Amino acid sequence: MFLKVVLPLLLCPFVFLLMSSAAMEDTGFIYNGFRGAKVSLDGEAQIIPNGLLMLTNQSKRQLGHAFYPYPLHFKNLPDGNVFTFSTTFVFGILPKYQNFYGHGIAFVITPSRALPGARPTQYLGIFNESNNGNQSNHVVAVELDTIKNSEFSDINDDHVGIDINGLTSVSFAQVSYAIDQSDNRKNLSLVSGKPIQVWIEYNGVEGQMNVTLAPIDVPKPHIPLLSYSRNLSPFMEDSMYVGFSSSTGSFSTSHYVLGWSFKMNGPAKELTISQLPKLPRLGPKKQSKFVTLGLPLIGLVLASTVLTIILFIVRRKRRFAEVVENWELDYGPQRFKYKDLYTATKGFRDKELLGIGGFGRVYRGVLPTSKTQVAVKRVRHESRQGLKEFVAEIVSMGRLRHRNLVQLLGYCRRERELLLVYDYMPNGSLDKFIFSQPKVTLNWSQRFRVIKGVASGLFYLHEGWEQVVVHRDVKSSNVLLDSEFNGRLGDFGLSRLYDRGTDPKTTHVVGTLGYIAPEITTTRKASPSTDVFSFGAFMLEVACGRRPIDPQASSEENVILLDRVFSCWSRGKILETVDPNLGSDYRVEEMDLVLKLGLLCSHSIPTARPTMRQVVLFLVGDIPLPESSLHGLSESGLAFAHHDEGFDKFATWQPSSSLEKTSTTQLSLVTDSLLSTGR
Numbered sequence: 001m002f003l004k005v006v007l008p009l010l011l012c013p014f015v016f017l018l019m020s021s022a023a024m025e026d027t028g029f030i031y032n033g034f035r036g037a038k039v040s041l042d043g044e045a046q047i048i049p050n051g052l053l054m055l056t057n058q059s060k061r062q063l064g065h066a067f068y069p070y071p072l073h074f075k076n077l078p079d080g081n082v083f084t085f086s087t088t089f090v091f092g093i094l095p096k097y098q099n100f101y102g103h104g105i106a107f108v109i110t111p112s113r114a115l116p117g118a119r120p121t122q123y124l125g126i127f128n129e130s131n132n133g134n135q136s137n138h139v140v141a142v143e144l145d146t147i148k149n150s151e152f153s154d155i156n157d158d159h160v161g162i163d164i165n166g167l168t169s170v171s172f173a174q175v176s177y178a179i180d181q182s183d184n185r186k187n188l189s190l191v192s193g194k195p196i197q198v199w200i201e202y203n204g205v206e207g208q209m210n211v212t213l214a215p216i217d218v219p220k221p222h223i224p225l226l227s228y229s230r231n232l233s234p235f236m237e238d239s240m241y242v243g244f245s246s247s248t249g250s251f252s253t254s255h256y257v258l259g260w261s262f263k264m265n266g267p268a269k270e271l272t273i274s275q276l277p278k279l280p281r282l283g284p285k286k287q288s289k290f291v292t293l294g295l296p297l298i299g300l301v302l303a304s305t306v307l308t309i310i311l312f313i314v315r316r317k318r319r320f321a322e323v324v325e326n327w328e329l330d331y332g333p334q335r336f337k338y339k340d341l342y343t344a345t346k347g348f349r350d351k352e353l354l355g356i357g358g359f360g361r362v363y364r365g366v367l368p369t370s371k372t373q374v375a376v377k378r379v380r381h382e383s384r385q386g387l388k389e390f391v392a393e394i395v396s397m398g399r400l401r402h403r404n405l406v407q408l409l410g411y412c413r414r415e416r417e418l419l420l421v422y423d424y425m426p427n428g429s430l431d432k433f434i435f436s437q438p439k440v441t442l443n444w445s446q447r448f449r450v451i452k453g454v455a456s457g458l459f460y461l462h463e464g465w466e467q468v469v470v471h472r473d474v475k476s477s478n479v480l481l482d483s484e485f486n487g488r489l490g491d492f493g494l495s496r497l498y499d500r501g502t503d504p505k506t507t508h509v510v511g512t513l514g515y516i517a518p519e520i521t522t523t524r525k526a527s528p529s530t531d532v533f534s535f536g537a538f539m540l541e542v543a544c545g546r547r548p549i550d551p552q553a554s555s556e557e558n559v560i561l562l563d564r565v566f567s568c569w570s571r572g573k574i575l576e577t578v579d580p581n582l583g584s585d586y587r588v589e590e591m592d593l594v595l596k597l598g599l600l601c602s603h604s605i606p607t608a609r610p611t612m613r614q615v616v617l618f619l620v621g622d623i624p625l626p627e628s629s630l631h632g633l634s635e636s637g638l639a640f641a642h643h644d645e646g647f648d649k650f651a652t653w654q655p656s657s658s659l660e661k662t663s664t665t666q667l668s669l670v671t672d673s674l675l676s677t678g679r
């Protein structure tokens, strides 16, 4: 009796416990670096020798997947409820060019690690245009998204979101982390190039998912960034894969995962930060804080007492010291006294600062004797190598005179500094009037006049003088407006001479991303026809009110302006690209001409581009634009240099858009131009 009835009754809870724990999955794994790790990779994903999991390499519009190779049981089968799980990983995103990147990384839970039909770019390698949002996807993801896609209602280009079956996040936020218990937060940039740790925790009983991020050297914040309450059971299947997906768009970006830990039914094991592989360095080499700050500080403290006394005496003498060498005596009239420039700019006061360019600051000044207004550009130079040659070029440039060029008045030389004195342009640079919409804008007739003016200035540089002068950096931020809103091309003084018939001495590639002709990648030679290419990009930006590259464009097709204009033109709808701020207030035939000429100048074959002489004739209407020349255009005939090897120099050069972020108010005379000499 006892054996038959009571024993089974007593044992029953045991058996039940045993059974249910067998059904409970408690899979877990940890990768402190991925060297030799078993992960299933596809697309561009690879494990590089130091143990980094690289999801995308430098290719454009590609995707990469990395999954734990075995499916996991996510559901407690009797009731079909999704288990509690938790995961943590460290990632790093390194764009090849500052300010141009995309699209991000996602942690994904999916029924199939093949992710069939998935597309790169804004689809992050998870979905495509037809299955995005479909309930039968059964995909749950956490996206680390570096591009704002308005079609998915993204808030900005630096956000985290929880995605269920589609890219329109169900919960999202600007990337930040709590720095204290009262939820004061600090913003974090996903593309900083520094490792960032992510924690994702799902509580299956309460149906709540938390997402927390922090820099790798900060302990896990107490308050999560996202806390989303929703039972995931209806959206998931029992057998699912976990892993990462990543994609690139128009710009090379490397997406890495440094370490990853996952646990079903429990907290994921902590990663050992010290064992994680190192990310490659982003940008130029930087010395450690100790070397750059610590050591000099210690040295300074010791030496400063003695030095201050000596310096005080010497500085008074040195303040106005300048360097004059024999070879400069010929340049007498063009040479300014440092003392005069110092007085003119009130001691280079910040209040007189007009803008900061790639090679130095530009100040407003009033010359003490003549009382004329000038702009003084301070160009730093490290070595004296080539300086003599450069000054000679600069001075001879001072003899160039044209109403559409900013006049160079002269120079002054100091120890590590060259000061260039230019005519002052009261209305600042053209880009401010076109891109700071809708505050300031120029109407079409003003814009057309500026285009014609700049064309004639560039024509003068190419053919109006005894030597061919190649500008090398034609763009709207290098076009300044005088008091009558005439466009004047600035900074040609910094381009190097290109003698007729002789080989150019060019070794560095000079220019700005988006305006550089494709052949420069291979030939490394700037020529009048590369200027024509830049001028084409310039015409298009002025007519369309958009920069040649707009990483934040609403859709992938609109990132590259040239592609957009070409595609509208080939559909016979070229006027769809006109700057919306102009409304319909423009002359159709002029606009049509400028846009088509912009396309023609952007031809990837240099000889197919018109010369500046022809461009001027087209613009003034002396000769009609031959429509037949446009029919030769094909998408492959349009290209521009941006990502090919050997362009690393650009990584450290700020495109004008980033300048605008830093000094919008003072950006009236931006001359972020490029000087390849003087060092």
Ligand SMILES: *[C@@H]1O[C@H](CO)[C@@H](O)[C@H](O)[C@H]1NC(C)=O
Pocket: 043, 044, 057, 058, 059
């Ligand atoms: C990126 O990966 C693809 C395919 O794995 C390869 O063809 C390509 O050469 C790689 N590109 C670079 C820059 O490593």
Ligand SMILES: *[C@@H]1O[C@H](CO)[C@@H](O)[C@H](O)[C@H]1NC(C)=O
Pocket: 116, 117, 118, 127, 128, 129, 130, 131
């Ligand atoms: C999208 O992906 C699905 C598979 O999920 C595939 O059947 C479909 O053909 C893809 N659509 C496109 C337009 O690539």
Ligand SMILES: *[C@@H]1O[C@H](CO)[C@@H](O)[C@H](O)[C@H]1NC(C)=O
Pocket: 130, 134, 135, 136
């Ligand atoms: C969702 O996907 C399924 C299977 O691929 C397909 O049969 C269905 O038509 C899709 N639904 C929508 C709304 O696209």
Ligand SMILES: *[C@@H]1O[C@H](CO)[C@@H](O)[C@H](O)[C@H]1NC(C)=O
Pocket: 156, 174, 185, 186, 187
């Ligand atoms: C963080 O970013 C948000 C959104 O871009 C912004 O509104 C906020 O001011 C930023 N906070 C700090 C402290 O910079």
Ligand SMILES: *[C@@H]1O[C@H](CO)[C@@H](O)[C@H](O)[C@H]1NC(C)=O
Pocket: 201, 202, 203, 208, 209, 210, 222, 223, 224, 227
């Ligand atoms: C999410 O965060 C909240 C607030 O810190 C906490 O109360 C909750 O337990 C967390 N949930 C999970 C699933 O970790």
